[in-house]
Amino acid sequence: MSRVPLDPRTAPSFQTAAKVLLGDAQLRKNVRHATDVIQNKRRRLVEEKHDWQQMRESGRQIRAHALQHLDIYLAEFERNFTAAGGHIHWARDAAEAQRIVIDLVKQTGTSEVIKIKSMTTEEIQLNNALEAAGVHAFETDLAELIIQLGEDQPSHIVVPALHKNRSQVREIFRKKMNLPNLGETPQDLAEAARQFLREKFLRVPVAISGANFLIAETGGVCIVESEGNGRMCLTLPETLISVVGIEKVLPSWQDLEPLIQLLPRSATGERMNPYNSLWTGVHPGDGPTNMHIVLLDNGRTDVLADHEGRQTLQCIRCGACQNACPVYRQTGGHAYGSVYAGPIGAILTPQLMHMEHSQSLPYASSLCGACYEVCPVKINIPEVLIHLRNKVVEQNGWYAPESLAMKAVAQAFLSEKRFRAAQRLGRIAESPLVKKRKQNKLQVLGQEEAQTPGWIGWLPGLLGGWTDTRDLQAMPKETFRDWWEKRNEKGSNRT
């Protein structure tokens, strides 16, 4: 049941993938519906909190502070979690994290594990690595189960299967759970998942999770979820292995005050997640006796090193930016070639890839700012996008065709004379493209020609994308500054 994971190193460019996905009407309808529903719920619940902006600001400051002193808080967390009977492991990259997890699972002697939805384990492609090592992982989150059984890929960080509708889910379950008579209501489908997984919860001795927050002061872990599959995994097995990015640490318990409010309202439009679980290490008689946390770098320290990109690590993975993003809403998540889709993916993925892959992602945005507006920890995503674009331009070198053109225009902007010349030149260059208007003027009394320019229906090369669906009005004969000068010469002006 292994599937090809989303891998930024092999994924096509955003433009290429988007082109294909735009043709999938069902997918676009599903994505539109889901993001509409969550956005509306979110809006209502954000509006009812009169202290929302204060919480956001606190959330931002807490996350930024934790990153500024990351070394201190990681060491503190390690100390306290270890003192509470847990074990900490450090993984420099995905391969090291895979190895650690596989070894830990092997030590228990099991060949099956249950899993809670975790984008971090998706990021390191853990399921495939486990499979290769002879360990089968059962995804227990309903959406992840749909993805796993459907041999699909997550397309959203909170609701990973939002691109599937009920009949598509039913088909998958019918086939993979062997339920020929399965009904089609969401209730039927959830019930099927309950039956399918209950036995596994009661039997499988090892669970693998991510985490929403680590708390340095107590060595605590916080996981939020909806279905109860998380609680099953966190409390019933003997062994719990959590793979967590190093950026997830918070200084203290009180930092949860704003964050556990910001997260559910932003993520699912709920006042609180149905379940928040918090614990500190091993608690005799309650939950796993064998507890491990794998702290993962995998490019995060690179992001930390970039002063302008660093805020990306403040992310609490609520997915609000995805729901709000007009680009994501057209294409869905798979176009981003990474488990992190949408605006957060557009800034996180290239940085985690050391800017060696995913260079098309920083351009997968119209910079409309909707993501920044909804982000509960105030990550200025447009600013980071622009910053990353600059890096891509530097990588491409001055000799790239676009770069040459942009430099030429910039030169023109440096002097009024050159700018005027460029304006004139532009008019000449475009003139063969302008559809000449056969003007059958019935009565045109003194109308300036400049007011009736023609239209361009086709543009060459790089610019052709525009005229595939849009016409372009031809340049007027007279620029504003020409008009202004003439007007002043005529003396009709007071200045």
Add this chain to the structure above:
Amino acid sequence: MNVALFITCYNDTLFPSTGKAVVQVLERLGHTVTFPAGQTCCGQMHWNTGYQIEALPLLPRFVAQFEHAEAVVVPSSSCVAMMRDHYPMMAERIAAEGEDKTLPERVAKLLPRIWEFSEFLTKKLGITDVGAYYPHRVTYHASCHGLRGLGLGDGPLSLLKSVRGLELVEISNLEQCCGFGGTFAIKNAEVSSAMLAEKTQAVLNTGAEQCTACDNSCLMHIEGALHRQRTGVGTKHIAEILAHTEADAAAEANNPVEVTV
């Protein structure tokens, strides 16, 4: 008041009629308009596309042109957002590179005097009725930079509501981007077109004759599709609607629309 007009590079070249309209409105309200001749571009296209090195020299140039103005009016919210969001940091960078140490302070002094056109009317002058007459059904498109970047809010709508004869119809997806996004429209033409299709559909649903906005960039995009689809619906910068008066209407009535084949 003495108002320096920063027309912006693309309005200068592609939409001179917007500039004329701004001049007309401001002069009608009794202000004096100047046009610093050395002006070119605010640097937005380069900055947002990743050409920061190319954008940087445009900043000292802009400051030199406009720093003595009593007020600077710009008929483009995205250019004003560019200045407010990035100029302080760009100035710091130039200063840090040892080029012009005075720049950050000069930028800080200049920025509060820079206004987007509709914002200048509603926030600086505190007026909504500029004496315009425009007897058409119109819908307003809130550009992202105006809406989120500048927080224009209801300002432009209140201006339109005060235009005599104008029937304002609200668009359904007001807060949604039209898909222009500068070079995004070319680099991601397919996605941009899909976003545009939603926007033009919403424009058509209003039954408006004209779609207006504070940014010709969005309007050029929207009009591009409206024209391609031969919808008969046009676009007009808000300044051109606000410049329009009873006298213009009378002149138009005597000049039947030309028929083009």
Add this chain to the structure above:
Amino acid sequence: MSTARDVIFQRIAKAKGASTPEAAHIAYATIERNYQSAPSLDRAPIIHLLEDRLREYDAHVYRVTESNVGEQVKQILAARNIQRVLVPDGLPESWLQGAIFEIDNQQSALGLNDYTAVLTTATLAIAETGTIVLQNAPGQGRRAITLIPDYHLCILRTTQVVETVVEAMRLLEPTKHLPTTFFSGPSATADIEMTRIKGVHGPRFVDVILVTDEIL
């Protein structure tokens, strides 16, 4: 050979400069926390708000006085036709009426799966969000017992109800080391077409008895 841990700490130090606990401590104190932290409502409306929120989640909510708890439990269990109920250690005898109440004896998950109902008290409840907080404490027990049975009857006193999340977090501060579960309504998912479906893996049915122990 340096360990992964060393390498990661070196990378962090290189990325932003090493920090010290003192510097972190001083900077931490400057974090602004201007969000609401005190109740905005009187006690009676707070309790009403909790009841409304719980009902939004399809829980049944009963308000009784201390002396009537046992009778209320009996009625609820009878109506649901429940004869056998799992309970943690430490509940008042007087509450346990109308069924066989079996104290959790650390049986395996499979053993817990034989129970259809569990009865506990709670640490506190948050009115604004309709949240009930359970901890590993007398009368609440370990986490698994409130997870596996399909029906959870939770009894708490009105004085345990706060209005906001922030107040709750501050009250929980002294017991922050305990295993803690916040639950807000029954287990649910919206993973299929954003339709909220009650009951995937956790208890599908939750009822709450609020014991009035203050003047409202």
